[in-house]
Amino acid sequence: xxxxxxxxxxxxxxxxxxxxxxxxxxxxxxxxxxxxxxxxxxxxxxxxxxxxxxxxxxxxxxxxxxxxxxxxxxxxxxxxxxxxxxxxxxxxxxxxxxxxxxxxxxxxxxxx
Amino acid sequence: xxxxxxxxxxxxxxxxxxxxxxxxxxxxxxxxxxxxxxxxxxxxxxxxxxxxxxxxxxxxxxxxxxxxxxxxxxxxxxxxxxxxxxxxxxxxxxxxxxxxxxxxxxxxxxxxxxxxxx
Numbered sequence: 378x379x380x381x382x383x384x385x386x387x388x389x390x391x392x393x394x395x396x397x398x399x400x401x402x403x404x405x406x407x408x409x410x411x412x413x414x415x416x417x418x419x420x421x422x423x424x425x426x427x428x429x430x431x432x433x434x435x436x437x438x439x440x441x442x443x444x445x446x447x448x449x450x451x452x453x454x455x456x457x458x459x460x461x462x463x464x465x466x467x468x469x470x471x472x473x474x475x476x477x478x479x480x481x482x483x484x485x486x487x488x489x
Numbered sequence: 490x491x492x493x494x495x496x497x498x499x500x501x502x503x504x505x506x507x508x509x510x511x512x513x514x515x516x517x518x519x520x521x522x523x524x525x526x527x528x529x530x531x532x533x534x535x536x537x538x539x540x541x542x543x544x545x546x547x548x549x550x551x552x553x554x555x556x557x558x559x560x561x562x563x564x565x566x567x568x569x570x571x572x573x574x575x576x577x578x579x580x581x582x583x584x585x586x587x588x589x590x591x592x593x594x595x596x597x598x599x600x601x602x603x604x605x606x607x
Contacts, residue, residue: 421597422594469591480533
């Protein structure tokens with residue numbers, strides 16, 4: 378059971394738009410920055426979005442992020458078959474007893 | 490080019506030990522927090538441990554406390570994970586990752602597979 382909650386899967390047709398949600402709590406998403414990672418089959422995760430809504434150099438603007446309260450959302454427009462991957466949200470959990478990083482369980486994107 | 494390369498994975502029996510290494514290049518290693526993140530076969534990402542730039546602070550996920558030890562050698566630009574009393578549930582690909590923040594992991598290494606089985 379992951380601390381952050383993501384839908385297990387989403388799907389859409391090429392060219393369409395999809396959103397992936399990530400729900401947490403005040404100790405993690407509510408008070409810290411959210412990042413998103415793309416993991417293509419058989420590869421290591423790659424940073425996609427950081428500081429809730431910023432894109433690293435080289436990430437196309439088809440990818441966007443937002444945060445509101447204790448939830449975050451990843452948006453992907455103009456879907457391409459190459460976007461088929463697992464997507465993970467992550468953030469720092471600043472619990473006083475034991476601060477630690479937490480991830481969502483991951484969302485598998487299928488481009489139909 | 491910023492790069493992280495893990496090594497040291499393999500097959501180990503339950504109760505055994507293994508030491509993972511992560512060689513960093515292309516950036517000032519001593520300026521960054523570093524983490525280990527693992528991924529069990531077919532499962533999601535699980536953060537394991539991290540360490541401050543000078544090694545003075547370390548944090549662990551509850552499931553590995555007392556069994557795993559994270560360390561670093563800034564002179565060698567290397568990160569380590571000493572894993573003792575290994576269990577079947579520790580079977581995973583282990584990634585090292587540079588922290589920026591604590592706001593993001595970038596980049597990640599290619600990972601090294603640890604299999605705990607008799």
